[in-house]
Amino acid sequence: MKDLSIVIPLLNEAENLPVIHRRLTEVLQPTGLRYEIVFVDDGSTDASFQEIRTLAQHDKAVRGVSLSRNFGHQVALTAGFEHSQGEAIISMDADLQHPPEMLPELYKHFQRGYDVVHAIRKDGEHMSVLKRKTSVWFYRLMNYLSDTHFHPGAADFRLVSRRALQAYLSLPEKDRFNRGLFAWIGFNQVYVPYQETTRHAGKSKYTLKKMVYLALDGIISFSARPLQLSFFAGLFFGCAGLLYALFAIVMYFRGQTIEGWTSILVTVLLMGGVQLVVIGILGEYLARIYRETKNRPLYFVKDATDAVDPVLASPK
Ligand code: UDP
Numbered sequence: 202m203k204d205l206s207i208v209i210p211l212l213n214e215a216e217n218l219p220v221i222h223r224r225l226t227e228v229l230q231p232t233g234l235r236y237e238i239v240f241v242d243d244g245s246t247d248a249s250f251q252e253i254r255t256l257a258q259h260d261k262a263v264r265g266v267s268l269s270r271n272f273g274h275q276v277a278l279t280a281g282f283e284h285s286q287g288e289a290i291i292s293m294d295a296d297l298q299h300p301p302e303m304l305p306e307l308y309k310h311f312q313r314g315y316d317v318v319h320a321i322r323k324d325g326e327h328m329s330v331l332k333r334k335t336s337v338w339f340y341r342l343m344n345y346l347s348d349t350h351f352h353p354g355a356a357d358f359r360l361v362s363r364r365a366l367q368a369y370l371s372l373p374e375k376d377r378f379n380r381g382l383f384a385w386i387g388f389n390q391v392y393v394p395y396q397e398t399t400r401h402a403g404k405s406k407y408t409l410k411k412m413v414y415l416a417l418d419g420i421i422s423f424s425a426r427p428l429q430l431s432f433f434a435g436l437f438f439g440c441a442g443l444l445y446a447l448f449a450i451v452m453y454f455r456g457q458t459i460e461g462w463t464s465i466l467v468t469v470l471l472m473g474g475v476q477l478v479v480i481g482i483l484g485e486y487l488a489r490i491y492r493e494t495k496n497r498p499l500y501f502v503k504d505a506t507d508a509v510d511p512v513l514a515s516p517k
């Protein structure tokens with residue numbers, strides 16, 4: 202058993218690996234903790250896994266698993282958690298945006314008895330305006346829609362205790378929206394601010410499309426409120442239609458018929474639009490039920506630095 206596991210999912214981060222390994226070693230070695238660094242290669246097409254192998258040959262603390270393809274950041278994180286052995290587990294990015302120098306502070310909170318220590322990003326100037334704004338809107342929307350509390354700036358840089366991790370791993374869902382799941386499990390949680398820095402090398406792997414899907418996952422997996430809202434939208438438009446009908450009937454008996462082309466067209470388009478949106482929302486929930494019922498494994502392991510059978514290393 203180890204004292205501390207560092208879980209790092211990565212996609213095409215070969216240039217960053219030696220740097221993050223060096224910075225982590227500089228921070229962790231003086232602490233005297235028994236630690237391991239678990240790299241999860243999320244289907245990289247560059248030399249990332251060779252790099253991990255080289256690191257593992259020189260440093261016993263380094264372990265690596267390579268997934269059979271790109272399964273996405275959240276699933277890669279889950280894979281890393283499943284392969285970690287520490288009493289405390291810290292997840293962080295490979296691009297050095299999460300400063301390794303924060304780790305002793307996170308660990309101190311764990312020693313004080315906290316189970317989930319969220320590192321909270323203080324907004325820096327280095328972030329693009331678009332990313333900052335979308336992040337603010339997203340957390341506001343999430344907290345409005347969901348009963349679980351989402352702390353703004355809490356992403357995937359956090360420490361969890363073994364018992365919190367066990368609780369998390371017992372959650373069966375295939376949509377791994379980790380920041381929501383870790384907020385949901387409860388236990389003793391605490392928030393610690395940190396200053397994010399710019400990416401060391403390479404480009405962000407979160408395209409706009411991936412961000413939109415992550416946000417959708419968060420909303421749909423943590424709230425049924427869009428379904429309620431579509432009911433109220435239906436109610437609203439139904440009532441508006443009824444009022445308009447009454448108005449038209451009254452006008453008819455007063456001898457004035459309302460001329461109708463424009464109003465019919467507008468009503469039909471509006472109703473059509475609302476109905477399609479509502480069906481779309483229903484469809485999102487349905488698609489997720491479909492995905493859950495297929496009950497496929499979350500990922501497969503193609504290769505590992507440990508002398509284990511990769512197939513056995515995949516989840517049951
Ligand atoms: N990542 C991953 N799989 C993906 C996308 C990203 O493992 O499909 C990793 C990436 O290599 C990095 C972390 O997730 O270690 C965060 O991604 P990134 O830094 O690109 O996101 P950003 O900081 O721009 O939000």
Ligand code: MG
Nearest residue numbers: 294296298400
């Ligand atoms: Mg990053």
